[in-house]
Amino acid sequence: MASAGRGFLYNEKVHQLLKGFIVVSANTQDQSVPDHAEFRELLKKIGVTDAKGSLGDVLGSQGAGNVYFILLDPQGEIVHYWGLTSIDELAKGVAKLKAPPPPVEESQAKLTLPDLCASSDPGVPSGLRLFFRARGEAGWNANAMTIVQPVPMKADEWKALSYSDRPREIDAEFFRACVTEIFPGAIRAASSPRAPGFASKLPGTLKLEPAGSDEKFRYALLHGPVQLFYTRSLGNKAEPSEPKFSGTLQAVVKYGLTTPEVHSLRGMIDGNYLYMPGPNGTFKMTAAVESRPE
């Protein structure tokens, strides 16, 4: 579990100290992150030489958590690093900077949300983006924290939603990558569907129905059940009897007047995520879903 780091970044004092900073997320283990190798080079400067090593190895009892912070100067040189979500440590790091960051212009004070790169095919969206938070009863604080998760998609995948002037069914599989991301923050990493070794499937169909047009666009309604099943490729190979996520999808799909390609999509996925059997093991999840870019 790793909720503390996220919670730390919600703190108002932290926001004050980080005015004028560039903030970025990194992962010490996940090699699928594009600039992971570059980040590992930075870790070496701190003394993390093992390919699987983490900052905790260097920090000892000071790095007991699983979220670490590294403060760099504008030239990318390490100024300070620490392993606990301590405002004092952040303040120490800020004090070590040779000069305070330049002030932030009001025009720059906007939200910077996780997003997708432009599509290789400008005629279709680059992917989908989810906004959600868990609503379970289990008590860790991260439940209330919002997750904003982009889900890249290939241009070819969008063909499944091409406009039709007749109602038709499409494979729910279109949303598999998207539904796979709908799980609470701060659950055990090895239990999440993003952990290595998981295979998933989203069987069934959704209904796509034309819903009129206006001067600029045509519209369609997309709706139906979504049930995500996943199994580990190692260990238990039995087909699961219960879906890991079970819910419904409702969306409005927008098209150009003369072209069948999807222009954009907006909707919601509402359902339950089964974290573990027993009380408090199921999370109510409701996600807003949108295509990007709009």
Next chain:
Amino acid sequence: MKAGAFFIPVALAFLFHGSLAHAQNRRGGNPPEPPTLKGKVAAYEADASITIETKVRGGQTNKTEFTIVKGKTQIELGAGVKAIEVGITASVWAEKDTPKVAAKVVAEPEPPTVKGKVVAYEADSSITVETPAGRGREAGKVEFSIVKGKTRIELGGGAKAIEVGMTVSVYADKDNPKAAAKILAQGVAPGGRGRGGSGAAPADKGENPKPDAPKAEDAVDAKKVLAAYDSLKRECDLRVYQLRWAQNYKEAKEVAAKENRPILISASGNMHGNTFTGHT
């Protein structure tokens, strides 16, 4: 583009649902390829064949049989159509190379006898529908009896019950035209108008199916979907995104060097995790 800006055209689209879709086709764009044949289904055997009956001059009828190839012939069911059955209207697109084989079969939604606003309703007794003036037709009111256990009532578009003021489609009983065999309630469209427009529908002649007939099973409402989407986004606590995030480490270093700003790296030590998205 703001959610609200997206919402308005969709709401408008629903106000003009159907008619605009037709208008768009008339304007050109990408009109769909017309079917090889449209007509009543005279015979149907799943994964085997379908026979379409069409009317010709002099009141005669023609029957044409198409082969259905399992896994190859595409079957589409229009709104409210549960299955292909004898008597419903269907369109068939023949294979170009083998014209006796159906490439696609579309079961058309059945046009209602009357579509309009409910002006009077008594459960298990009667319903009166107001039909506005249309082309060559005066405004009027049509009353149908409702037979308990026989008249089928379907609620769509978020409607909880039939109420005065909502738009409904009524399908008369073929044996008793004054009795309703089926009533489809479409709820109230954005702006308070009945969704899908209103007016009396022509009798089904089996040769002019209406693709924009009411959506019998349509329980999804575009306005509600977009409102829910908008509401979900607004209730998200996005304070953490008031920080100046870079999308990745490389971008952070580039922007920091360019603007002379320090960087804070929030690193997760889990096998995966990202404090930017929140999936830590």
